[in-house]
Amino acid sequence: MSHHQHVKYLLIGGGLTSSSAAHAIRSHDREGAIQLIGQEPTRPYHRAPLSRAFLRGSVSREKLFTDYVDWFRENRIDLHTGVRAVQLDARRKCVSLDNGDEISFEKLLIATGASPKHLSLPGSSLANVHYLRNLGDGDRLHHAIEQARKEGRPFQSSSGSIASRGAVTVIGGGLLGVELAATLTGLGLAVHLVVAGPYLWKKFAGESVGKFLTRYLEQHHIKVILNTEAKSLEGDGRVQRVVLSDGRIIPCDFVVAAIGVLPNKDLLRGTPISGERAILVDEHCRTSVPDIYAAGDCAAMFDRLSGKHRQLDQWDSAIATGTLAGHHMAGAKMIFKGISHFTSEVFDLRLSVWGEARHVDHHILRGLPTSETPDLIEFGVAADGRIAQVLALNHGTQDETLQELVRQRFNVIGNEDQLRDPQMKFDALLQSPPSGTPGGGD
Ligand SMILES: Cc1cc2nc3c(=O)[nH]c(=O)nc-3n(C[C@H](O)[C@H](O)[C@H](O)COP(=O)(O)OP(=O)(O)OC[C@H]3O[C@@H](n4cnc5c(N)ncnc54)[C@H](O)[C@@H]3O)c2cc1C
Missing domain, CATH: 3.50.50.60 (FAD/NAD(P)-binding domain)
Structure with missing residues (x-):
């Protein structure tokens, strides 16, 4: 009733x-x-x-x-x-x-x-094609991981000495696809990461960061395949191969798609x-x-x-x-002062992003990322010369100030060299607007 x-x-x-x-x-x-x-x-x-x-x-x-x-x-x-x-x-x-x-x-x-957006290609309804949004998805993925580790495809581990089992293809080079590729690698699986665009994190990062991340993942034994789309999934009842748009075939035990x-x-x-x-x-x-x-x-x-x-x-x-x-x-008044902010973790990398990628016209990079010192800050500058976004890798200490640069839409004109200089303290920048640009920090 x-x-x-x-x-x-x-x-x-x-x-x-x-x-x-x-x-x-x-x-x-x-x-x-x-x-x-x-x-x-x-x-x-x-x-x-x-x-x-x-x-x-x-x-x-x-x-x-x-x-x-x-x-x-x-x-x-x-x-x-x-x-x-x-x-x-x-x-x-x-x-x-x-x-x-x-x-x-x-x-x-x-x-x-x-x-999650679902794949729409031949074979996408085969068993063992996964998405991750809720606990139920997480449980199913756990099961697929365990199965693959027990009965999946054998491969030589990175050192070449131990034979391991289990291969997965992750589709999507955004935040979730990259996190999944790192986690699944850490769990001992052989991972291919298939990315439609020319570099990783393209939706919110510049080319230098995206390319550095590709090298970083490859050093962690993830096979990153760029500029390529999955064309079809094949297998006998459950997915066993991903066929790519360039004709390559990637054998796997399961697929995880993270395409938005x-x-x-x-x-x-x-x-x-x-x-x-x-x-x-x-x-x-x-x-x-x-x-x-x-x-x-x-x-x-x-x-x-x-x-x-x-x-x-x-x-x-x-x-x-x-x-x-x-x-x-409830009838109370409150003003929203928030700016977009998200974080991610990929092996030892700690990512923080503030602001809006869609307003970014060009980037200013501070620090040259290497695998040993993957510290960098990427300033996304809008067409009017003001900061629209800040992306920081392994830069936990200056979070408040970085956020403030975005909140104030800091004017970079005349400040480019200081922003590139790893020795420069941002607090000093925020306190002293550049000459000739009154209210540079407003
Ligand atoms: C795997 C994963 C990793 C993530 N990592 C990060 C991260 O590192 N950093 C970050 O900032 N964000 C991250 N996010 C995003 C973050 O989790 C979301 O922004 C957040 O969960 C949004 O909360 P929400 O309540 O708006 O929506 P949801 O969390 O999606 O909750 C909505 C709920 O409503 C239910 N629902 C939908 N329709 C109906 C209906 N008609 N009737 C009743 N119930 C309904 C849904 O089933 C769901 O349970 C991640 C998300 C996922 C899935």
């Missing part, structure tokens, strides 16, 4: 964004009924460790959750997992679930996240809520329909600086925009 319920706050999506919103709402409103609906069987968790510590087996499932098990009950948040919201009636302010229930709301947050994500915006169907690739929201996470908010990976937020919407599909942004939406839903 289906039920109808009414709540003050309805949060759709069981991820980090919804859990951040729940915290923010409760910090203002101790009483209003909150219901959180998530289609996965578990309470919200952090996804970033899935491609690293979780796959390596060095972090337990329990450590991934955003909140301890009783937090939702203690804060009177009605958590429903394993249920999917299937329809939104924006006029009646009501959401239907796949179990037949209906929930009406005063304020709604859509925080449905994103889903698509925001989950199905709930917009039949509603007047504005959406393009993602759900469009203003600087307060409000959609075009009153009392309906969206945040996290499913949303694109209006950016006053560029006059455009920008997607904030990272861990930091899930917390920041979820919190922002929660504050506004």
Whole structure:
């Protein structure tokens, strides 16, 4: 029998964004009924460790959750997992679930996240073609790794002395593809990394960084194949070979594809809520329909600086925009000052990126990366001469200042040599605008 319920706050999506919103709402409103609906069987968790510590087996499932098990009950948040919201009636302010229930709301947050883009080529539905977005995917990948290590293709290990087993082809040279290639290598598998573009991390890094990373991965025995696409996957029921666009054939035990994500915006169907690739929201996470908010990976937020919407599909942004939406839903005011920021780990490399790659016109590089000292900073400069993005490898100590250079859209004109100089302290730059450019740091 289906039920109808009414709540003050309805949060759709069981991820980090919804859990951040729940915290923010409760910090203002101790009483209003909150219901959180998530289609996965578990309470919200952090996804970033899935491609690293979780796959390596060095972090337990329990450590991934955003909140301890009783937090939702203690804060009177009605958590429903394993249920999917299937329809939104924006006029009646009501959401239907796949179990037949209906929930009406005063304020709604859509925080449905994103889903991996799937390969669309012959053989892509064969068994053992994997994607990684959730714990279920992580468990299946674990199983594929174990199988390949036991029964997979034999190969000579890097030293040439030990015969190992298990070969994987990773498709995609972005953040996730590179992390997966490193983790799977660390687990003793032979890894091919197939990349459509001319260098790795092309979406957010310059050519020098991308090429350095290729050499770095190759030194760690990953076979990087650039400028090449997978044309088809072949095998007897399960994938056994990847056929490349240049005709090469790579034998493997399984494939992992990391070719990007698509925001989950199905709930917009039949509603007047504005959406393009993602759900469009203003600087307060409000959609075009009153009392309906969206945040996290499913949303694109209006950016006053560029006059455009920008997607904030990272861990930091899930917390920041979820919190922002929660504050506004509870009637509090909060200004979003965040800039895009993400991190990654690849063997011993620690990557941090602040800002927006899509505004970058050219790069200024500080430091010459080598495998022994892979420290560098790459400044992404916009056409107007101001810093749009900073990418840092192994530069943990100056994070605050690097972030400030992006936040202030620091004017590099006249400062190029100092930016290239590894001895130069950025604090000094921020304090002294170059002569002839008043307000160089504004
Ligand atoms: C393997 C991996 C590694 C990552 N590494 C990093 C990293 O190093 N750094 C970084 O900054 N970011 C990283 N990210 C990205 C980061 O995890 C996301 O930005 C963050 O999870 C977004 O949170 P979210 O709550 O908006 O969406 P999600 O985490 O996707 O959560 C949305 C939830 O809503 C559910 N849902 C969808 N539709 C419905 C519906 N109709 N009804 C009910 N539930 C629904 C989904 O199943 C999902 O559980 C990584 C992501 C992955 C997958």
